[in-house]
Amino acid sequence: MDKIFDLIKKEEARQRETLMMIPSENYTYPEVRRAVGSILMHKYAEGDPGRRYYQGNEFVDQVESLCEDRALVAFGLSKDKWQANVQPHSGCEANLAVYNAFLEIGDKIMSMFLPDGGHLSHGWHLPAQAGVDDKKITLVSKIYDVHFYHVDPKTQVFNYEKIAKLAKSIKPKLIITGGTAYTRDINYKKMSQIAKSVGALYMADIAHEAGLIAAGVMNSPFPYADIVTFTTHKTLRGPRGAVIIVRKDMGEKIDRSIIPGLQGGPHLHSIAGIAIALKNTQTAVFKKYAKQVIKNAKILAQELVKKGYDVVSGGTDKHLVLIDLRSKGTNGWVVAWGLEIAGIIANRNTVPNDSGSPFYPSGLRIGTPAITTRGMKEKEIKIIAGWVSKVIEHVKDFKMPSDPKARQSFLKAYREKIDKDEFLLGIADEVKTLCQKFPVP
Ligand SMILES: Cc1ncc(COP(=O)(O)O)c(C=O)c1O
Known part of the structure; x- marks a missing residue:
């Protein structure tokens, strides 16, 4: 062997x-492991359901459409107003796809400072020292002009007034919330108001909390955020992957940003597993689990x-x-x-x-x-x-x-x-x- x-x-x-x-x-579900290990991995299906570059998509189109529908249902969203893309291979790529869709090179992003609990995919570079250029560590920081907001040094939670002030001085094109080690809930309504007040788009990265939000035990970024991204393998209990949900009028830009902008064929076996995990978020057992x-x-x-x-x-x-x-x-x-x-x-x-x-x-x-x-x-x-x-x-x-x-x-x-x-x-x-x-x- x-x-x-x-x-x-x-x-x-x-x-x-x-x-x-x-x-x-x-730990994901046994049925998710079955779907992810299935023959769906043999299929190439570049493009979107009903609009592929290759042939033979009768069944995989249905798999992907079902997954998109379930992503909206999981967060109580209507198909008339929102659109999901379930193709990102990971959380980092989902976030990159968002920047690729809505930003130009050099545009300003405002995100959470990494050591305070932010995430690398929201940009990371060492603070500039006198006479020394910033040490740009991530691709996102190399491409865009990323500025960070911090937690309050005393309370170690967000001070929204301070974040609003910073946004006014920076005037970013995109404001991001979410991270890997911020232990408190986020006031999404307030963050969207801050973004609106400076004409920025607002993206909530709920990679960690997606399952808890779908179960209704944490604040939801809907309908406040313009864009929501999340990974599917954390509290959501799915396989590795990611989803982007945007307002309907922004959907075409996201789809084109994923392909041809960033990725090739979607991982349909993973998408099938994600669809199963998303459906499970609607059960009483999952809601009890999340609590x-x-x-x-x-x-x-x-x-x-x-x-x-x-x-x-x-x-x-x-x-x-x-x-x-x-x-x-x-x-x-x-x-x-x-x-x-x-x-x-x-x-x-x-x-x-x-x-x-x-x-x-x-x-x-x-x-x-x-x-x-x-x-x-x-x-x-x-x-x-x-x-x-x-x-x-x-x-x-x-x-x-x-x-x-x-x-x-x-x-x-x-x-x-x-x-x-x-x-x-x-x-x-x-x-x-x-x-x-x-x-x-
Ligand atoms: C907030 C946040 N965004 C994005 C990611 C990146 O996800 P992935 O590891 O799937 O690229 C993570 C991963 O931990 C995360 O916590």
């Missing part, structure tokens, strides 16, 4: 025996606060919690590796006003979508919070040097040491026992 299948088997066991707590990950995701995250935040951790913004409104580890004298890299040995898979992340770098940030991002899919609730969350705390306390005295050379040897020695750490491996055994009670779907 191909070695790949051996590796898939090992990965399957890893996903079963550890706690999947990266907030952007989830529990948030409830679990809130409990996790409360437990961590009780244990003396610095939870960014003091809590959460959604599926993720961000811990600033600086008050514990440690950082995201040290803690995330310690947790991995203990069977808890989270990720290191920047926090507002971070003194570290994106590779060695000061925070830990931890979320509840996948463990809630397995059926874990309050009781389990409290146990998990206890383990997270024990791991942090156990590893926090491993101090990462700031000198890059000394850091490299520290990283190697630290990994070697914790690989055999009996305390962490003991927690991993307990995690495994808990996981056995909550089968993966």
